Amino acid sequence: MKKYTISRKQTLTLASIVLGTVFTGTTIASADDVAPSTTQAAPAATTTAKSPITTATEEINTKANTPVVPADKAKTGDVIAVDVKKTGPSAKTDGADTTTTSTATIKTTSLADQDTPVGTPKPVSSTKTATSTKETADYTETTTETVNKTTVVEVTKEADVVNKKEVQATSDIVFVIDKSTSMDSHINDTMKNVETFVRNLSAKNIQARLGLVAFERSDRIQYFDFNGSKFTTDPESFISALKTIKTYGGYENTTVPLRHIATSEDYNWGTGTNNHRFAFVITDEPIDMNTPYKNSLPSKEETLQSLKAANISLTVVGRTVDQSDFAPLVNGTNGLYLDIRKDFADLLNVQFANKVVETVQKGRVFKVQTDKYELISKTHRVAKAKPQTPSIQTPATPTPTPQKPAVVTPAKPTVFTPAKNEPVKTEVYIAPAALPQKEASLPNTGSTTSTALTTLGLGLLSMGAAFGLSRKTKKD
Numbered sequence: 001m002k003k004y005t006i007s008r009k010q011t012l013t014l015a016s017i018v019l020g021t022v023f024t025g026t027t028i029a030s031a032d033d034v035a036p037s038t039t040q041a042a043p044a045a046t047t048t049a050k051s052p053i054t055t056a057t058e059e060i061n062t063k064a065n066t067p068v069v070p071a072d073k074a075k076t077g078d079v080i081a082v083d084v085k086k087t088g089p090s091a092k093t094d095g096a097d098t099t100t101t102s103t104a105t106i107k108t109t110s111l112a113d114q115d116t117p118v119g120t121p122k123p124v125s126s127t128k129t130a131t132s133t134k135e136t137a138d139y140t141e142t143t144t145e146t147v148n149k150t151t152v153v154e155v156t157k158e159a160d161v162v163n164k165k166e167v168q169a170t171s172d173i174v175f176v177i178d179k180s181t182s183m184d185s186h187i188n189d190t191m192k193n194v195e196t197f198v199r200n201l202s203a204k205n206i207q208a209r210l211g212l213v214a215f216e217r218s219d220r221i222q223y224f225d226f227n228g229s230k231f232t233t234d235p236e237s238f239i240s241a242l243k244t245i246k247t248y249g250g251y252e253n254t255t256v257p258l259r260h261i262a263t264s265e266d267y268n269w270g271t272g273t274n275n276h277r278f279a280f281v282i283t284d285e286p287i288d289m290n291t292p293y294k295n296s297l298p299s300k301e302e303t304l305q306s307l308k309a310a311n312i313s314l315t316v317v318g319r320t321v322d323q324s325d326f327a328p329l330v331n332g333t334n335g336l337y338l339d340i341r342k343d344f345a346d347l348l349n350v351q352f353a354n355k356v357v358e359t360v361q362k363g364r365v366f367k368v369q370t371d372k373y374e375l376i377s378k379t380h381r382v383a384k385a386k387p388q389t390p391s392i393q394t395p396a397t398p399t400p401t402p403q404k405p406a407v408v409t410p411a412k413p414t415v416f417t418p419a420k421n422e423p424v425k426t427e428v429y430i431a432p433a434a435l436p437q438k439e440a441s442l443p444n445t446g447s448t449t450s451t452a453l454t455t456l457g458l459g460l461l462s463m464g465a466a467f468g469l470s471r472k473t474k475k476d
Contacts, residue, residue: 174211178283216249
């Protein structure tokens with residue numbers, strides 16, 4: 001009984017080893033047959049921003065196409081000129097690197113406010129850079145774009161322009177001539193100078209209306225009339241009237257005729273835009289205020305106010321010693337005081353030249369903005385290696401290596417010691433001859449069936465040997 005029990009244990013042990021070996025081999029072969037996963041994650045969506053060169057190019061084109069307003073019609077802020085200069089693009093290649101460069105200069109001139117300070121502030125510079133990568137089946141390309149921009153703003157002012165224009169003026173001139181007997185030594189020169197002056201006015205085509213007054217004592221003043229008017233535009237009519245004056249009397253009440261021509265309705269002075277009003281007094285005496293009619297004589301101040309109110313400028317031709325007596329009237333009306341002993345015809349003409357109108361055209365102020373762009377693109381391209389197509393080769397038939405026959409050493413007989421009261425028996429165990437070995441060959445990788453069958457065959461052989469051993473022991 002004891003021998004039988006030992007044999008069963010050995011049989012179970014060997015069977016467990018065989019099953020473990022079968023599951024192990026099957027498991028490994030199945031693991032080799034599992035295909036790797038080919039599922040890839042979807043790429044994340046991205047938003048493509050404009051590159052620095054694209055942005056700068058759009059900006060350059062916008063400025064180059066700015067609407068221009070003619071300078072003579074421009075208002076503050078209007079662009080009157082745009083000057084564009086461009087170079088490139090030019091490319092330079094060095095191995096796998098290619099550099100492309102181009103430039104642009106935009107000069108924009110606009111009309112600035114008159115109060116804009118003239119000058120040139122410091123330039124303003126900026127740099128923008130961005131890098132992008134492009135992948136194709138043949139190469140990997142990395143591009144770096146750089147835009148350098150410099151802005152200079154200059155404010156300039158053109159010179160002021162003075163425009164002079166002669167305006168043909170009209171003048172109303174009244175000659176107030178002293179005819180007292182003290183003028184005997186001057187009357188002929190006076191007539192000559194006045195005649196020359198009048199004829200010069202006509203030669204210069206100056207439009208003038210002439211009036212004539214001869215005075216001495218206040219009640220013997222003569223106001224000349226020309227066809228119903230106190231003024232005439234005919235120089236010959238005026239000269240004819242002038243030659244009729246004869247000296248007489250001994251007083252010079254000068255304020256009386258001056259106030260009369262300034263206030264009387266008989267004197268219809270011109271009212272045109274360029275009309276000028278003048279009174280010329282020619283005398284060799286100061287203003288005589290001590291006469292039988294002194295209480296009715298207008299004062300110098302009253303006379304001055306009347307002249308100013310009528311916008312009449314008073315010029316006096318007299319002796320230099322009497323200048324202070326007439327100074328309030330002359331200075332108060334922006335007139336002149338001339339020496340009677342000189343030829344005063346040319347001096348009078350100074351006041352009657354064509355009026356020169358001067359207008360100052362202030363120089364315009366310009367804002368000149370110059371934008372300089374430098375566009376640089378650097379590209380680095382690396383080619384990819386192309387995969388090689390494998391060639392199909394037939395493996396050579398291996399030559400088997402001769403093997404020496406295995407030498408089997410017979411096992412020593414197992415001696416069993418008999419139990420008490422039993423005859424001693426001797427049992428000899430002869431090991432089975434070794435099976436002939438076959439040449440080893442590599443199994444096909446990943447073949448589950450081949451591996452399982454091989455393992456199963458070895459297991460069955462082992463179980464058969466164990467079972468035979470058990471039966472032999474029991475029989476004995």
